[in-house]
């Protein structure tokens with residue numbers, strides 16, 4: 001494991017993302033409301049640029065009663081959707097929402113002296 | 121034990137009642153309507169029997185001489201015929217399902233006939249046909265068009281020893297069976313520990329997806345299959361097994377090769393569109409592996425290892441129920457299973473009777 005410097009924190013403000021090449025790997029780094037996430041930009045499905053995809057919340061549903069329409073709502077987990085075919089991954093853990101045996105590598109992001117590092 | 125060295129339970133044979141046998145079980149004014157309606161073909165009385173392309177017997181090629189003989193001895197298709205059918209097939213117990221109730225799906229309007237037929241048939245079967253001591257059982261056909269009435273029927277008869285399931289005809293219900301409209305039926309079935317059997321049927325297959333097929337082989341190959349495919353898709357994606365986790369679900373009469381197709385196709389799309397099935401907590405195939413399937417009409421490829429792979433893909437012989445479909449044109453005798461070299465003795469016994477015991481308690 002090595003800490004690789006990415007950029008100055010000011011270069012990745014909230015709501016922004018950056019795709020970088022590190023040791024031959026394409027990696028996406030995200031700032032979501034001040035929390036940083038990093039994940040492989042190579043989708044485990046067909047290699048699509050997953051980190052360019054939409055970030056949203058996991059869609060959940062509750063069975064609220066016999067004969068009633070299921071109640072859909074968004075849960076707290078952030079998810080990243082691959083733009084190629086829609087596979088969705090928990091942004092924090094990298095686990096595929098539909099199959100826990102599939103996951104996207106995720107990396108820890110740290111800050112030292114106002115510089116963002118990724119541990120790879 | 122009869123012909124075979126195994127216990128054999130037939131999970132799906134058909135009772136070929138004439139509607140004239142049911143007349144006394146209809147309330148008025150329907151009783152009078154039935155008696156007064158025209159035509160020798162009693163099946164036309166209620167006007168629900170499907171007219172299919174071609175001829176089920178391939179224009180006389182498929183014959184049931186033994187069945188004709190049985191009917192001659194019993195004076196038609198009467199309850200007395202059943203021991204002969206059981207002896208002919210070599211089965212120790214039999215689940216007889218009405219021939220005509222499989223046509224329910226043709227009833228689309230605000231029409232009382234589905235409920236009337238379901239109740240009359242069930243009462244007739246309980247009164248004249250089922251005999252658990254002799255291994256003769258039936259299922260209550262469920263009028264899915266009227267969920268409240270279907271629940272009433274379940275509550276009324278599911279304590280009867282002779283009623284071992286509730287049956288849905290899968291050809292053409294609108295909306296399909298995963299819809300919340302049917303929740304009360306599943307709730308009642310689960311509460312009464314009554315398995316729900318989704319049974320492909322002839323009613324409506326000619327119009328299924330697109331009309332215009334010419335030959336019966338086309339409508340039968342596709343219709344029976346697509347009816348079950350459409351319902352299993354709806355059930356799984358709408359999360360019926362999540363809503364009613366103790367409900368036993370059985371599919372009948374589409375063979376077995378379609379099952380892994382649906383498992384893999386559903387899984388592949390689920391990984392891409394999981395947010396459209398938010399009640400699911402596991403992949404669609406895993407729900408399907410909790411369901412049960414009648415084997416008939418069993419596809420037997422030249423290379424039997426393919427069939428073995430299919431059985432392994434769906435979770436093994438624990439999922440399979442021997443079903444004859446007798447006397448229908450494509451019935452499978454128990455030898456469809458006993459002859460299979462790819463099954464162990466235990467697996468044969470499981471399919472022939474063990475799974476039926478687990479599902480139906482018989």
Ligand code: FES
Pocket residue numbers: 043044045046047048049050082083084085086087
């Ligand atoms: S490549 Fe990412 S979903 Fe297909």
